[in-house]
Amino acid sequence: MDLFLQQIFNGVMLGSTYAIVALGLTLVFGILHIPNFAHGHLYMLGAYVSFFAMTRYGLGFWPALFISVFVLALAGVVVEFLVYRPLRDQPHINSFISAIGALIILETGVVVIWGPQAHRIPNPYPGTIELLGMTMTQQRLLLIIVAIIMIVLLQIFIKKTTPGTAIEAVAQNREGAMLMGINVNRISSLTFAISTGTAAAAATMVAPIFMISPAMGALLGMKAFIIVILGGLGSIPGAIVGGYILGLIEALGGGYISADYKDVFAFGALLLILAIKPTGLFGREVA
Amino acid sequence: MAVKFLREKWFYLVLLLAAVTLPLVVTDRYIFQLAIMSLIFSIATLSLNLILGYTGQASLAHAGFFGIGAYGVGLMTKAGLSFWLALPLASFISALVGFLIGLPTLRTRGSYFAIATLCFGVIISIVIGNWVELTGGHTGLLGIPRPKIGSFEFSSQISQYYLVLAFLLLTLFVMHRLVHSLQGLSFMSVRNNEPLAEAVGINTFATKIISFMVANFFAGMAGGIYASLIGSISPSTASFNHTFNWLVYLLLGGAATLAGPILGAFAFPLLMEYLQFLEDYRLIIFGVLLIIVIIYFPRGLMGGIESLQHRIKTRYRLRKGDGKNVVTASGKSHQAV
Amino acid sequence: MSLLQVENLTKRFEGLVAVNDVTFNVDRGEILAIIGPNGAGKSSLFNLVSGILRPTSGRVFLEGQDITGLKPHRIAQMGITRTFQTTTLFNQLRVADNLAIGYRMRTASGFWSTIFHTRRWKEDREKTMARVLEVLDFIGMTDKAFDFVSTLSQEEQKRLAIGVALAGEPKAILLDEPTGGLIQEDTDGITQLIKKIKAAGITVCLIEHKMNMVMDLADRIVVLNYGNKLAEGTPGEISTNPAVIEAYLGREYVA
Numbered sequence: 001m002d003l004f005l006q007q008i009f010n011g012v013m014l015g016s017t018y019a020i021v022a023l024g025l026t027l028v029f030g031i032l033h034i035p036n037f038a039h040g041h042l043y044m045l046g047a048y049v050s051f052f053a054m055t056r057y058g059l060g061f062w063p064a065l066f067i068s069v070f071v072l073a074l075a076g077v078v079v080e081f082l083v084y085r086p087l088r089d090q091p092h093i094n095s096f097i098s099a100i101g102a103l104i105i106l107e108t109g110v111v112v113i114w115g116p117q118a119h120r121i122p123n124p125y126p127g128t129i130e131l132l133g134m135t136m137t138q139q140r141l142l143l144i145i146v147a148i149i150m151i152v153l154l155q156i157f158i159k160k161t162t163p164g165t166a167i168e169a170v171a172q173n174r175e176g177a178m179l180m181g182i183n184v185n186r187i188s189s190l191t192f193a194i195s196t197g198t199a200a201a202a203a204t205m206v207a208p209i210f211m212i213s214p215a216m217g218a219l220l221g222m223k224a225f226i227i228v229i230l231g232g233l234g235s236i237p238g239a240i241v242g243g244y245i246l247g248l249i250e251a252l253g254g255g256y257i258s259a260d261y262k263d264v265f266a267f268g269a270l271l272l273i274l275a276i277k278p279t280g281l282f283g284r285e286v287a
Numbered sequence: 288m289a290v291k292f293l294r295e296k297w298f299y300l301v302l303l304l305a306a307v308t309l310p311l312v313v314t315d316r317y318i319f320q321l322a323i324m325s326l327i328f329s330i331a332t333l334s335l336n337l338i339l340g341y342t343g344q345a346s347l348a349h350a351g352f353f354g355i356g357a358y359g360v361g362l363m364t365k366a367g368l369s370f371w372l373a374l375p376l377a378s379f380i381s382a383l384v385g386f387l388i389g390l391p392t393l394r395t396r397g398s399y400f401a402i403a404t405l406c407f408g409v410i411i412s413i414v415i416g417n418w419v420e421l422t423g424g425h426t427g428l429l430g431i432p433r434p435k436i437g438s439f440e441f442s443s444q445i446s447q448y449y450l451v452l453a454f455l456l457l458t459l460f461v462m463h464r465l466v467h468s469l470q471g472l473s474f475m476s477v478r479n480n481e482p483l484a485e486a487v488g489i490n491t492f493a494t495k496i497i498s499f500m501v502a503n504f505f506a507g508m509a510g511g512i513y514a515s516l517i518g519s520i521s522p523s524t525a526s527f528n529h530t531f532n533w534l535v536y537l538l539l540g541g542a543a544t545l546a547g548p549i550l551g552a553f554a555f556p557l558l559m560e561y562l563q564f565l566e567d568y569r570l571i572i573f574g575v576l577l578i579i580v581i582i583y584f585p586r587g588l589m590g591g592i593e594s595l596q597h598r599i600k601t602r603y604r605l606r607k608g609d610g611k612n613v614v615t616a617s618g619k620s621h622q623a624v
Numbered sequence: 625m626s627l628l629q630v631e632n633l634t635k636r637f638e639g640l641v642a643v644n645d646v647t648f649n650v651d652r653g654e655i656l657a658i659i660g661p662n663g664a665g666k667s668s669l670f671n672l673v674s675g676i677l678r679p680t681s682g683r684v685f686l687e688g689q690d691i692t693g694l695k696p697h698r699i700a701q702m703g704i705t706r707t708f709q710t711t712t713l714f715n716q717l718r719v720a721d722n723l724a725i726g727y728r729m730r731t732a733s734g735f736w737s738t739i740f741h742t743r744r745w746k747e748d749r750e751k752t753m754a755r756v757l758e759v760l761d762f763i764g765m766t767d768k769a770f771d772f773v774s775t776l777s778q779e780e781q782k783r784l785a786i787g788v789a790l791a792g793e794p795k796a797i798l799l800d801e802p803t804g805g806l807i808q809e810d811t812d813g814i815t816q817l818i819k820k821i822k823a824a825g826i827t828v829c830l831i832e833h834k835m836n837m838v839m840d841l842a843d844r845i846v847v848l849n850y851g852n853k854l855a856e857g858t859p860g861e862i863s864t865n866p867a868v869i870e871a872y873l874g875r876e877y878v879a
């Protein structure tokens with residue numbers, strides 16, 4: 001029973017990260033109708049920027065996090081402008097390939113600057129808490145709480161603020177939004193900034209728990225895709241629910257069946273879902 | 288038409304002659320080895336070209352299928368089976384796995400398929416890395432026997448070169464026939480406009496499945512040849528980097544052409560060889576190049592050559608001004624591009 | 625028996641009924657026009673008949689056979705092809721290739737016969753060539769056979785789209801605004817082409833906003849409004865139907 005609860009807790013923690021990363025991805029998908037294949041790599045860059053700010057300038061955890069969010073929001077805008085915007089009216093495969101170009105640059109860039117080896121960010125909250133027979137590190141608990149706050153804030157932003165509703169309008173009907181006078185380019189930039197900024201926050205929160213390495217982005221990016229597909233491309237609730245589902249599948253599958261194959265469960269779940277419902281759990285019918 | 292046909296035949300003959308005589312010209316063993324690898328990767332890139340270039344489905348598990356072929360041949364030949372039996376068997380297994388993966392994933396359109404195959408590629412490498420009893424885990428398979436005919440073993444570079452060349456020609460032959468046919472038009476209709484293809488009676492799902500299976504058959508074959516010529520394989524044989532490399536060869540050379548993938552598979556590694564001094568920065572240049580090419584030259588090198596050719600041809604035709612003749616004379620070929 | 629029977633067809637999207645309990649028949653050899661204001665559900669109706677959308681309820685019969693919910697390519701093979709409202713073609717290919725693809729469903733050569741160039745492959749090729757030349761002539765584009773779609777004019781693209789749908793020898797063809805986006809002068813060619821299709825014995829279902837064209841072409845008209853069938857009848861009946869004038873003609877015809 002204790003082990004079970006512990007696995008659930010780990011699943012929720014993993015799921016919180018996944019949910020945030022997938023949320024950003026799904027927002028971008030809603031706007032551009034293409035998956036941002038470099039998303040995981042931008043997440044990775046976010047972790048490195050925090051690492052850099054802490055080790056090089058001796059900043060504390062939270063200031064480093066804010067710097068990282070800011071830098072990555074900017075990076076997102078740049079990526080959208082250079083990599084995606086020129087290809088907007090081309091076949092999807094083209095943007096996809098230029099995204100591969102971008103992620104190669106990001107990953108190699110990080111290797112060139114910080115080396116291929118893994119690094120560790122000092123844990124700001126190493127203490128533990130005992131609850132219901134589970135041992136939780138404070139950092140993990142904090143990660144869950146921050147993630148939930150971010151998800152709620154993002155929801156409020158999209159539903160209640162003018163730029164947020166503009167994002168939704170563009171996602172639902174690009175031409176219509178243009179006719180209403182919405183500047184689609186600006187909305188694309190904004191969406192990218194939010195998406196990569198939140199990814200940077202998640203990456204920084206997770207970094208003290210796991211190590212950071214140049215390769216961490218690729219796997220996480222792929223998982224984010226799985227989630228976004230699990231939930232239905234472009235669906236916000238789908239991304240959140242999908243994130244937690246995947247976190248739980250991994251934690252339970254890894255804990256009870258085989259740790260070596262924990263990623264296989266995740267990818268297997270995706271193939272299964274696609275086989276049963278090709279448009280995802282929350283996907284909409286397309287004509 | 289006849290003239291064009293002949294000219295193409297000549298073009299291929301010259302290329303073939305160049306390929307056959309290459310071993311006489313290249314004496315550097317290292318460069319020669321590169322050429323052999325380029326031949327193998329040409330097969331892989333050509334097969335990627337079928338599913339991606341012609342059918343428009345971004346299969347990102349290509350290295351996974353290459354790995355299935357490689358491990359298939361590696362395991363079977365180590366168990367004593369002849370290379371000549373193991374290779375078609377492993378290729379067939381690769382195609383069959385493609386079929387099973389295609390069933391759920393090819394129903395979807397565009398991004399879904401790309402992501403699903405990406406995932407499948409990862410699953411394959413994880414399985415290869417962890418199924419130690421079968422695959423030897425991260426150490427991989429060592430001591431895979433070389434192909435033999437009777438007592439002749441393909442151990443010299445020259446013999447290996449010609450062996451792979453023969454397989455490349457076989458691949459080219461199949462691709463050429465497929466692409467220059469009604470079946471090829473079905474592939475291209477799916478790439479170009481799937482809803483319309485479906486609306487005019489093309490079973491787009493079945494069309495994609497066929498393309499995917501053929502592509503994976505040849506990807507598996509390339510992997511099998513690789514395994515038995517190199518003699519050792521590891522999980523990195525099936526890694527993503529291979530898929531990325533082939534993507535680059537394909538796009539730089541020119542997708543949806545037959546010469547493009549081969550051109551890319553030779554030109555790009557050579558270029559990288561010369562840029563060796565740049566070390567890690569090489570990859571950054573690689574990424575930048577990819578973005579620039581896809582934005583400004585989406586049809587690659589062959590695309591550039593073709594549009595040049597087209598420009599010359601239209602000028603010629605305008606001068607002659609006999610549109611009617613052109614129609615009936617070339618009406619035989621329903622070939623695009 | 626009618627060629628095509630649509631019975632109580634309904635399509636609900638989330639929060640909106642695009643097609644509501646619509647019933648009508650299309651008789652063999654006639655031109656049936658479907659009209660209605662923007663958003664009336666005309667294109668959705670075509671999508672339902674051609675299998676692109678699955679109906680929420682209701683049935684579609686072709687020659688008495690239930691085709692509801694079949695895949696689009698099956699429905700095409702059974703004899704109903706269509707064009708789309710936004711002209712869609714295989715725009716990376718040449719004109720002749722587009723038509724050959726339209727005829728592809730009538731040929732059987734698959735992987736093996738293609739690799740080995742079997743007799744069937746050769747026959748299929750001959751058949752396709754003949755059909756392509758025939759359709760090129762029918763749509764009056766013989767001299768454009770080897771042009772790329774992207775070099776064609778707007779009107780030529782519309783004609784080619786109809787040609788692609790015709791190439792597969794359908795029993796009925798559904799045309800979704802075949803002159804949409806064309807200026808009045810350019811519509812005559814299309815009008816003539818539609819008459820020619822009818823003369824060739826192919827049943828036509830036509831969605832069109834240009835009323836003079838509808839009145840000229842249609843044998844019968846079905847009027848949709850907010851997903852409901854408002855009226856059905858000959859052009860004469862429809863143009864004097866008060867409900868139609870109220871809902872549709874009153875606004876659009878004048879404008």
Ligand SMILES: Nc1ncnc2c1ncn2[C@@H]1O[C@H](COP(=O)(O)OP(=O)(O)OP(=O)(O)O)[C@@H](O)[C@H]1O
Nearest residue numbers: 286287637642661662663664665666667668669709
């Ligand atoms: N896939 C879909 N999902 C949700 N709503 C849809 C979908 N397709 C159509 N609709 C809605 O159904 C209604 C009918 O649309 P439809 O395209 O059939 O109209 P139409 O009569 O063809 O109009 P027009 O004359 O402008 O072409 C519209 O309100 C449209 O927004």
Ligand SMILES: [Mg+2]
Nearest residue numbers: 666667668709
């Ligand atoms: Mg419409």
